[in-house]
Amino acid sequence: MPPHSGPSIIISEPIPDFPQLFTWDEIAVRTGRGHGTSGKDRWLVIDRKVYDISKFCLVHPGGKRVISHYAGQDATDAFVAFHNDKALVKKYLKPLLIGELAPDQPTSEPGKNKLLVEDFRELRATVERMGLLQPKHFFFFLIFLHILVLDAASWLTVWYFGSSLVPFLVGLALFTTAQIQVSWFQHDLGHFSVFRETKWNRLLHIFLMGVVKGAPASWWNHLHNQHHAKPNCFCKDPDLNMHPFFFSLGKTLSVELGKKKKKFMPYNHQHKYFSFLAPLVLIPFFQLTVIHFTSKRKKWLELFLIVTFNIRICLMYTPLMGFQSTMVYYWLARYLESHWFVWVSQMNHIPMNIAYDKNDDWVSTQLQATCNVDQSWFNDWFTGHLNFQIEHHLFPTMPRHNYWKVAPLVESLCAKHGIEYKSKCLLTAFVDILRSLKDYGELWLEAYLHG
Template sequence: MAPPQLSSETSVKQKREVCDGGSCTRRFFTWEEVALRTGRIPPYEEHWLVIDRKVYDVSGFYKRHPGGARVMRHYAGQDATDAFTAFHLDKGKVNKYLKPLLIGELAPDQPNSEPNKNQLIVEDFRKLRSTVEKMGLLKPDNFFFFLVFLHIVLLDIVAWLTIWYFGSSLVPFFIGVALFTTAQCQMSWFQHDLGHLSVFSNSKWNHRVHTILMGAVKGMAATWWNNLHFQHHAKPNCFRKDPDLNMHPIVFALGKKLSAELGMAKKKFMPYNYQHKYFFITGPGLLLPFFQFSVFYFPIKRKEWLELALIVTYNIRVCLMYIPLMGFKCFMAYYWLSRFLETSWFTWVSQMNHIPMQIDYDKNVDWVSMQLHATCNVDQSFFNDWFTGHLNFQIEHHLFPTMPRHNYWKVAPLVKSLCAKHGIAYQCKPLLTAFGDILHSLKDSGEAWYDAYMHA
């Protein structure tokens, strides 16, 4: 029996269930019907998505989604099962929010994921996810994260003691900058752990500690970071969905395909054929003012007054710690040099796994293929693990974003086996090679733009 067809005028209430005398008949849908509800295909203005074969209308909810409105919109008209499972620790609590949005389920003759996706990969990954949970690899080691935070605090204290004891002459100045920069960058990796709910077993504690430490120790807003970063994880390297690609095409031309399109359209905001040369300064140089502006603008716009107060507290604390020791002008040089170095550190580490990989529009492929096409790993070593905050295991992190970083190496062999079985490339390279590949990729995409621009 064919599933009933629904007109676009049918109300959400009518869609959910048809009841007669206490017995209810569940509404069934096809993947084709779901795919029309992206909010961008007239006259179908709803936003639907599928989780575990159940169909939800999130049209009135996505703007209130705690992870940000755009994360849900990015999956409108698609299967969001693996993304939903990856991002949420407490499924029971989240299901309470989903229940009122339920409008039906997939018809029995419909596959578990969209017909265009590789069903074997989808099923094998979900089995792997179940294995990971049974192995306890999603459970954090609180002592590990205590040591991580302790070493950040010690670096911050030693930075201040260096200036307090030795003064602000040239050598102690640069030693202090190096220590302060290292503390701040390591704090970036630690807040990243908290934001991904991987430090505590309870989501509430992760959120609370993330808000406090991100504001009071890092000087930034947790909700601002979550809003951007969750979009990146939901659709990595997908143009117009991954905010990490927002510098295309204003400053950089990213990906050969997008760069060629830019050239054919005769668009030239920058000399992209030289972007591999100006990335060193322009990348971190533009991120720094963007970060500093956003950390104040975002909480004010969203009325996140606690986060704003914590950010102000951080800035007052740092000023009171250093200005009496070195004077205002010297402190400004100390602080902004440190911020620039920290931003450079962050930029190179965060982009070494993504810029050299496939950059394209959203093709709505399966979760594993999407993440593997957009990410690569860097060789494991004690230094690489520490220097990158374990983001050298970018593949495992993207497949299992709530997994504590100390377990990445344990799941890596299982992920490699899955990739080998399905013929998906699992890329892993030395750290310096990964840095060099950023520049090689920028050069290649810049040349693709230049060729298309000159010959279009």
């Protein structure tokens, strides 16, 4: 089958006069997880070109794991989704090129939905022509300004009214809101959707995460890029790392745990303890992981900025309410923020398909793992526009203010191919988390008792 006749989606690399030709069977075994010499190879395909990433994955700017998750697979649409500046990455691709797919090999791997892939690539070309990947700087300036206002208001409330119960709680609410809105804004920067140039996104991301949030940007990128590459895929999506120590997620894995008689927690009650345990566990997990990550990888600048953040908080609040009350103020805010983050981040994923990587095409992989929450000005603000999770996962570098524009096009694509485009109200999305956890827990218990 000849290459697809749709629009060119990346900058083509030069092929030698007599390129080495490969079949999908040869590529599929180069995952880095096999036996023998070839079993340690990592190859992937981008626009019918075959690249050897065995060594490059160790220095990949996006991290070793995110690119390795596509070893042995077609990474064309993932590559396009993650990289806006194709000219920038061309220099990395050229020395990795080892050949191309043989003429008799299909453009997509056998078993893929060829028509869906082609239609999505047409949609991607339409998105680019419409300018939907171009950010509006004034929009993000207002986002940043309102974060600064919230942060300042939290301090001014305590400074002016004192640290009695009411101003303490009002200041706490303002500080918590500022911190979660920083989380949504740094998420934009991490996806390179605030500025057109990658370097400005990187620089502001490092500064904002360190000084305003107290976390390393590189740590967030390391984890979150993997999530986007293979959402809801066990062993590849780090957002599932709490499984199976605290929760049993997904139908397949719940049955598997039950049959293996694994019981780290009473999973049949996980829908009852999720609301308390999940936000609580994230706090020490994040704090310890941040220190370990920056120290192990020698991210000294980011570690310095984290220390600066903690000094800033102490200098701002300790003179007003004392060290002990400042610690209560800070850690209570972190717990409330963790609640906010957990419910918003999981409402689009836990109720969806959770399983091992099946090497589906990019569109199917994202749609199986995501759903939307209905649009409203409150939902957009409250979730940082992550209520448009489907569009965000299909186009991760798209500025969030354009999600609503592409949503009808994505919905039409789904309707054409008979794929359910799920969107629900915010409260239903929260309830569905608990409902799904209850179902998974019951499947685990049944397999545990009778499997």
